[in-house]
Amino acid sequence: MKKSNFIALTTLAVAFSVFAIWSLTTCDNVLQCYKHLPKWGISIVGTVFLLMLFIPNIIWGQNQPVGYEEAAKRESKKLLAFERAGEVLACAFVVSDRRLDNFSNFPRLGYAVLTLLLMMIYELYWLKYFRSSRTLSDMYSDYCGFPLAGASLPVFAVFLLGVYAQNLALITAAVILGIGHIGIHLMHKKEI
Template structure:
């Protein structure tokens, strides 16, 4: 692992741990809301996050890297199924949990801020990709030290949203998405390196 990758992931883990320690020191235990069903309704924060995810991907579908179709044919079917299931679950849970819209000055707000920072980095990664020569190597590149930025940044952001909303379903969906999405990107990157 590159030093920049290690530093970026360490910084993210440190920020996550700091917010978690702060939350636990204030509340003394896991919030009871982890064990409740979500507040059903349309989430404005969810809509914003989905737009931040979908808009670059829609543009990408018209500006795919050369030879991507050939590479996509060799994707692991299990990872692809996990990715598709994770995408669907994340999209639904982000969209319908109104707890994402409940803002209060508390340590938990740190998770939402971290998620937003990661999504801004994700948008900047796409700008870098669209300005590049758009090769497979550009597609699976690192950004700001995050390995496979096109896969890791949104997965980490959605995981943090799940923690922020105390939504066990969204958190689990982000893990399913991460296994599939990051796994597929990792396979493509290994193919390129060969």
């Protein structure tokens, strides 16, 4: 692992740990909060999050790197199934959990801020990609120390949204998405 990858991932883990400890010290019973069902409805935060996720991907659809289609044919069917299931579940829970719009949980607000930071880095990663020569190595590059930034940043962000909303289903969807999405990107990077 590169030093920059280690620093970025360690920083993310430390920030997550700090917010977790802060939340634990200010909440009487954290596990009880995770047992509550989501407040169903359209989430404004979730909708904005999905727009930040989808707009670069829609643009990417018109600017795919040379050789991507051939590489996509060799993708693992199991990883692809995990990726698709994770995408559908994550999108459904992100857009429909109104707890994402609740900013009154001050200690846990750190998770939302961390998610926003990761998504801003994700947007900057796409700007870098679109300004590059758009090769497969550009697509599967690291950015700001995050390995496979195009895959890892949104997965980390979805996971943190799940923690912020105290939504076990969304956290599970993030793990499923991560197995498939990061796994496929890792396969492609190894082929380069």
